[in-house]
Amino acid sequence: MKYTEEHEWLRVEDDVVVVGITAHAAEQLGDIVFVELPEVGDTVAKDDEIVVIESVKAASDILAPIDGEIVEVNTALADSPSAVNEDAIGAGWFFKIKPDDTSQMDEYMDEAAYNKLIA
Amino acid sequence: MSDLLHTPLHDLHVELGGKMVPFAGYAMPVQYPLGVMKEHDHTRTRAGLFDVSHMGQVIVRGPDFATAARAFETLVPMDVLGLDTDRQRYGFFTNDAGGIMDDLMFANRGDHLFVVVNAACKGADIEHMQAHLAGVEVTEITDRALLALQGPSAETVLATLDPRAAEMAFMDVATLSLNGAECWVSRSGYTGEDGYEISVPADQAEALARALLDHPEVEAIGLGARDSLRLEGGLCLYGHDIDTGTTPIEGALTWAIQKVRGDGGARAGGFPGATQIFAQMADGAARKRVGLLPTGRAPMREGVPLFAGPEGGEQIGKITSGGFGPTVGGPVAMGYVTRDHASIGTTIYGELRGKRLPLNVTKMPFTPANFKR
Missing domain, CATH: 2.40.30.110 (Aminomethyltransferase beta-barrel domains)
Incomplete structure (x- = not known):
């Protein structure tokens, strides 16, 4: 698992990367009530705003952490956005991306470094 | 947040884990560990305790109630004189263009008017009253906190402290003895639920809040849920849904202008912006x-x-x-x-x-x- 400073997590599964936000980020955002996801087949560039999360308090943008193609999105979040609060690193995942260049992940933190960031 | 004002319940909010944010010059809890969603649901199903001490509490006193009421009617398009003793009413100050300067609650307390105004407007409201209310005394009450206990269990909970709470009808006002404190209580609020607003001496506010929170039906509720509750209740947030640029007619608040103050009423007009407001009441906005x-x-x-x-x-x-x-x-x-x-x-x-x-x-x-x- 890798972590960004934007509080996203990235998990490599075969040739795709699963992306979500951390439990810490979900807690900071508060109760999440709506998630707008990209479309399967979208080609995205690192730092594109591709997900909008609405909590009871405000809307936040989630950036694409790497270049690639969106190959799957978590459609279950349409009906149960609260999964992001309840299980941020499991059922609360956002999208799977097929990376153009896996070396883009090298800059991201490991768990120890991320835990230090949020401590 | 060092230059923010604190309410008498500040230490309690912090102790309860409230997430403090700046609001109208005060440090206020936007939520507690329960979170906005659960706080909202708790208020709709049981009872929520809100600190609204940042709001302005004002006494308008004349030689008698009628004098104070007639003076107040020069600033609001409401029937103040006809309000029965120990009854409360919703109102607003209007400006010369018919816009809304602030919305408020006022009560007939027998020998004076008790007025509650929004936190962000209270300084301007008090200046406005002091400048324009002739022959009456306008006093801001700064030694009292204001709590709101809202939700279907509010009556049962408050009646454990003073059984007279249960006898009050919607918009009734009474002085109750709650946890040893002399409280000015109204059966009203801003959540769309039954409940009470409680003006309590500042030095007894924390003890009263703790006594209420000791009740298993009661949770502390922050400003986040207060906003979602009032929004579902269709209630205006001053500065957002209504302001100096919106008239009561535009704001769908014509219901709050009693007939006696409307065009053709016995005490028609005599408040700022009456001409514009009457024209819009006749022709629509x-x-x-x-x-x-x-x-x-x-x-x-x-x-x-x-x-x-x-x-x-x-x-x-x-x-x-x-x-x-x-x-x-x-x-x-x-x-x-x-x-x-x-x-x-x-x-x-x-x-x-x-x-x-x-x-x-x-x-x-x-x-x-x-x-x-």
């Missing part, structure tokens, strides 16, 4: 505040521009309050639209992140009001 229910799942918040159709066309209005309504289970909003789009059932469109998404003009409140009539 060009725009109106309406309830808006997005048909999709995406919340539409303050500032979202509104259009008649799914593409093109001129803007017909904008959202002034919006978000997720936990009891509704989806997004809710209110805003202003031109009068030809203000009928219940009209479908209009909000532009969100470059997309036009439909909303239906809907009757408010979004959740049924549970007042004790």
Whole structure:
């Protein structure tokens, strides 16, 4: 698992990367009530705003952490956005991306470094 | 946040884990560890305790109530003189253009008027009253906190401290003895639920709050849930849904102007902006505040521009309050639209992140009001 400073997590599964936000980020955002996801087949560039999360308090943008193609999105979040609060690193995942260049992940933190960031 | 004012309950908020944010010059809890959604639900199903001590509490006193009431009627388009003893009423200060300077609650306390105004406006409101109310004394009460206990269990809970609480009807006012403190209590609030607002001496406020929170039905509730509760209740947030640029007619608050103060009434006019307000009451306003229910799942918040159709066309209005309504289970909003789009059932469109998404003009409140009539 890798972590960004934007509080996203990235998990490599075969040739795709699963992306979500951390439990810490979900807690900071508060109760999440709506998630707008990209479309399967979208080609995205690192730092594109591709997900909008609405909590009871405000809307936040989630950036694409790497270049690639969106190959799957978590459609279950349409009906149960609260999964992001309840299980941020499991059922609360956002999208799977097929990376153009896996070396883009090298800059991201490991768990120890991320835990230090949020401590 | 060092230059922010603290309410008498500040230390208690911090102790309870409240997330303190700046609001109208005060450090206030936006939420507690329970979170906005659960705090909202708790208030709708049981009882929530809110600290609203940042609001202004003012006594207007003349040689007798009638003198104070007649003076107050020069600033508000409400029937003040006809308000019975120990009854409360909703009102607002108007300006010379017919706009709303602040909305407020006022009560007849026998020999004086007790007025509660919004935190952000209280300085200006008090100056306004002191400048324009002749022959009466206007005193800001700074040694009292203000608590709100709201929700279906509020009556049972408050009656454990003083059984007279249960005898009060909606908008009744009484002096109760709560946990040893002399409290000025009204059966009202701003959540769309039954409940009470409690003015308590500042040095006894924390003990009273703890006594209420000791009750298993009661949780502390922050400003976040207060906002979603009042939004579902169709209630205006001053500075957002109404302001100096909106008239009572535009704001759909004409109901709050009693007949006796309206055009042709026994005490017609005599308040700022009466001419403009009467003209709009007769002819209607060009725009109106309406309830808006997005048909999709995406919340539409303050500032979202509104259009008649799914593409093109001129803007017909904008959202002034919006978000997720936990009891509704989806997004809710209110805003202003031109009068030809203000009928219940009209479908209009909000532009969100470059997309036009439909909303239906809907009757408010979004959740049924549970007042004790």
